[in-house]
Amino acid sequence: SHPLPLDKDGFIPLYYQIQQALIEKIQAGELLVGDCLPSEYELARSYQVSRMTARQALHNLKSRGYALSQKGRGTYVTRPKLEKNIMHLRGFTEDMKRRGMMPSSRLLEQNILLATGALPEQLRVEEGSAILQLRRLRIADGTPMALEDSHIPLQHYPGLERTDFSSESLYKVLRDKYGVRAAWADEVLEASPATREESELLSIPKNAIMLSISRVIMTTAEIPIEVACSRYCGNRYRASIRVPTTT
Ligand code: 16G
Numbered sequence: 209s210h211p212l213p214l215d216k217d218g219f220i221p222l223y224y225q226i227q228q229a230l231i232e233k234i235q236a237g238e239l240l241v242g243d244c245l246p247s248e249y250e251l252a253r254s255y256q257v258s259r260m261t262a263r264q265a266l267h268n269l270k271s272r273g274y275a276l277s278q279k280g281r282g283t284y285v286t287r288p289k290l291e292k293n294i295m296h297l298r299g300f301t302e303d304m305k306r307r308g309m310m311p312s313s314r315l316l317e318q319n320i321l322l323a324t325g326a327l328p329e330q331l332r333v334e335e336g337s338a339i340l341q342l343r344r345l346r347i348a349d350g351t352p353m354a355l356e357d358s359h360i361p362l363q364h365y366p367g368l369e370r371t372d373f374s375s376e377s378l379y380k381v382l383r384d385k386y387g388v389r390a391a392w393a394d395e396v397l398e399a400s401p402a403t404r405e406e407s408e409l410l411s412i413p414k415n416a417i418m419l420s421i422s423r424v425i426m427t428t429a430e431i432p433i434e435v436a437c438s439r440y441c442g443n444r445y446r447a448s449i450r451v452p453t454t455t
Pocket residue numbers: 297298299300301302356358376377378379380421423434436437438
């Protein structure tokens with residue numbers, strides 16, 4: 209298809225107009241994951257701009273996660289990173305469903321253990337009280353997205369351990385069976401390389417960068433729900449936040 213003419217007298221930079229035109233094609237499904245994007249030369253010729261301008265447009269698509277360049281293959285469309293709004297307390301299942309993706313899990317561990325170390329204080333329970341420990345590989349549309357470790361104090365949620373977490377959503381069960389309402393969470397975000405085990409489970413290169421989110425999440429009644437660590441693939445996830453003004 210012939211590219212739309214650019215607005216050359218306006219205030220919107222040309223590279224930006226080209227970049228947005230390509231993003232629109234990707235979002236409209238005219239360009240699919242794996243498809244080649246026009247080369248720098250082709251873009252420059254069809255939009256009547258300099259190679260520099262075309263290069264900038266392609267560069268921005270790559271840095272925004274819409275494309276990748278590979279020697280011999282050119283620049284091709286990739287699946288954009290999921291943007292996780294870290295101001296929301298939604299669980300994985302709900303978050304993926306809202307995006308129109310199909311969530312699933314591979315249950316790696318589901319055990320009862322006794323609270324030791326930092327857990328009693330974080331979960332506000334006695335040392336040695338029963339904790340449900342979950343380790344799940346979280347999958348969306350068949351692609352492994354994250355590894356999650358959760359610790360939930362069973363004294364507040366008795367019987368929770370009988371749930372089959374290979375198919376159930378933790379937050380849905382807590383909401384439906386225990387009336388839990390999440391109020392706030394303390395979160396820490398951190399970058400670190402994937403361990404060997406993580407790279408195998410998530411099918412990513414060894415030492416690939418992971419985005420780690422550790423959190424303690426509380427109910428409206430100030431009862432701890434969960435201490436969790438979610439380890440997201442750095443090439444599939446990024447975090448966003450709206451920063452409010454402080455007065
Ligand atoms: C989110 C939570 C995780 C929780 C899970 C429940 C973050 C950083 N992590 O991934 O702590 O265990 O949701 O998901 O938000 P589920 O309801 O699908 O089991």
